[in-house]
Amino acid sequence: MSTSYDAIVVGGGLLGSAVGYGLARQGLRCTILDEGDVAYRAARGNFGLVWVQSKGIGKPIYADWTMGSAERYPEFSTELLDRTGIDTSYSAPGxxxxxxxxxxxxxxxxxxxxxxxxxxxxxxxxxxxxxxxxxxxxxxxxxxxxxxxxxHDGHVSPLYLMRSMQRAFVDLGGEIKNDNRVLDIQKSGDGFSVRTANENFSTARIVLAAGLGNKALAPMVGLEQPVRPVKGQIIVTERQAPFLDMPTTHARQTGEGTIMIGDSHEDIGFDIRSTPQVMQTIANRARRSFPVLSKAKIVRTWGALRVMTPDGLPIYDQSETMPGAFTAACHSGVTLAATHAMVYAKYVADGQLGRELEGLSVRRFDV
Ligand SMILES: Cc1cc2nc3c(=O)[nH]c(=O)nc-3n(C[C@H](O)[C@H](O)[C@H](O)COP(=O)(O)OP(=O)(O)OC[C@H]3O[C@@H](n4cnc5c(N)ncnc54)[C@H](O)[C@@H]3O)c2cc1C
Structure with a gap:
């Protein structure tokens, strides 16, 4: 026995939640299958920037795609607020x-x-x-x-963003199934059969948005996702009196008043430990930028893994051998959430990726 859907999204991180919401918004009967708390999850450990000024330098296609998402953000966050009552704290003061x-x-x-x-x-x-x-x-x-x-730049609470997209998805009839790691995907009639540890599903379309999990899943639909983990460490201070009116690349003040400090990059595999050396480096830069932080107490630190592609640009594909199957991976899922929900999901529903995404196919790595 298997439950049948118009679309299945594999991965309930920021990318999967945005795509799932975008599909449900168009009336598709959809479920998100997620591995659960054992997985590496960039969506729960990121910095929260909606950032344009560093994205796509020398890569116009990525710069355009990023700009499009930043431009859609005001409408997107208002729509989420209206639907769910959840304020994502989005603001774009530059x-x-x-x-x-x-x-x-x-x-x-x-x-x-x-x-x-x-x-x-x-x-x-x-x-x-x-x-x-x-x-x-x-x-x-x-x-x-x-x-x-x-x-063009701004920031958002990434956790409230994810919660609001998931709430809106569920309110539109979507189902989120945690602890459902996808083990196998097979072509079946005009669609796909999907097997997890707990259940079987069938669907007309499938989107692989499982972050680092995409590497193992993509070959099941005849595609490739050469993603690797790049660790970032983040420090959060106790609340400070307001002094930082706009986000910076390395430090930002959240709506609650805490200061988030980050922007480290370590290419060292599946390791999410926070380490004194890296924390010292990022804390020092923040202290030199804003001496007021010298006296701020640190209340939390963590490490999380970016979903990195070989050239740092997102990868979007649709399968030629298994039409109806799509893959998506990126390391800027906060910034791109608006465009994933409002543009990319439309392409999936139509069964055809937009032409502007041709240059972001994995085929660009072919030699
Ligand atoms: C330290 C750090 C700072 C960042 N800062 C920013 C920022 O400021 N701005 C920005 O735009 N982006 C930022 N990012 C990137 C952003 O967080 C990610 O691009 C975003 O979270 C999208 O990730 P994702 O949904 O693709 O992957 P993830 O969040 O990793 O989610 C993947 C999901 O797939 C599930 N999964 C995996 N395998 C399977 C399987 N076989 N079956 C079912 N489910 C599966 C997992 O359970 C997981 O929930 C940052 C990332 C990090 C690590």
Whole structure:
């Protein structure tokens, strides 16, 4: 016996929840199958930036896709609030990348100019000297030489974002089945049969959005997902009086007042421990940027694994050998949530990915 759906989404992280919500929003009868708490979950350990100014430098296709999501975010978060009553704390006051020396500043000038050139003026930013930076962020320390500001950037509470998408999904008739690790996917008639440890399902469409789990799942539908884990460590301080009006690449003040500090990258496999050396490095940068943090007490730290592709860009595919099967993986699932729900899910429902995603197929790695 198997339960039958219009669509199954494998993976209930930020990507799967966004796609599931987007499918349910179009009236599809849908379930999300998730492995459960034993899995590595980027969605529960991230930094919460909706970030445009570092995405797709030298890769216009990714820059456009990211910008599209940031532009949809206000409508997306309002829609979630209206449907669920859950406030995701989304705000987009713009964002700042802080430079602590001239070399960092010059590097930033070059990166921002590349992003501007291939976005045909759509990407807005300002390079700020120290004086201009202090006007926006008066708490900056003496070592800050300048930085870049972009009005497109913002931040969100990633946990409330996920909760709101899942609540909206369920309210629209979707089902979330935890502790249902997908073990096998087979072509069956016009659709697929899906086997988990607990149940069997059948579906017309299937979307693999299982983060690092996609690597093992994609070959079951004739595709590949060469993803690997890249660890990020995060520090959370006790609540501070408001001093950081807009998010920065390395530190942001949450709606509750805590300061999140992050942006470390370690390519060391499936290891989620937080380590004193890395915490010291990211804490030092935050303290040099904002000396007020020298006295802040740390209340929590963690490590989590990014879902990284070989070139850092997302991968979206549809199977040629098993039509109706799709794969998706990215390391910016907070930023891209709006576009995954409002654009990508439409493509899945229509059975055809949009042409703008052709360059994001795994085929780009073919030699
Ligand atoms: C430290 C850190 C900071 C980050 N900061 C940001 C940020 O500021 N902004 C931003 O945009 N992005 C950020 N990200 C990235 C973002 O969190 C991810 O892109 C996002 O969570 C999407 O992940 P996902 O849903 O693909 O994967 P995950 O969240 O890892 O979810 C995958 C899900 O698939 C399930 N699964 C796996 N295998 C199976 C299987 N066989 N069957 C069923 N279910 C399965 C797991 O249970 C899991 O729930 C950050 C990530 C990290 C680690």
């Amino acid at each position: 964002g700042i990348h802080i430079c602590l020396n001239d070399e960092e500043y010059e590097d930033r000038v070059e990166k921002m100019s590349t992003l501007t050139s291939h976005q045909n003026g759509r990407f807005k930013h300002e390079m700020l000297d120290r004086k201009a930076m202090l006007e926006r962020l008066p708490a900056l320390g003496p070592e800050v030489v300048g930085g870049s500001y972009s009005p």
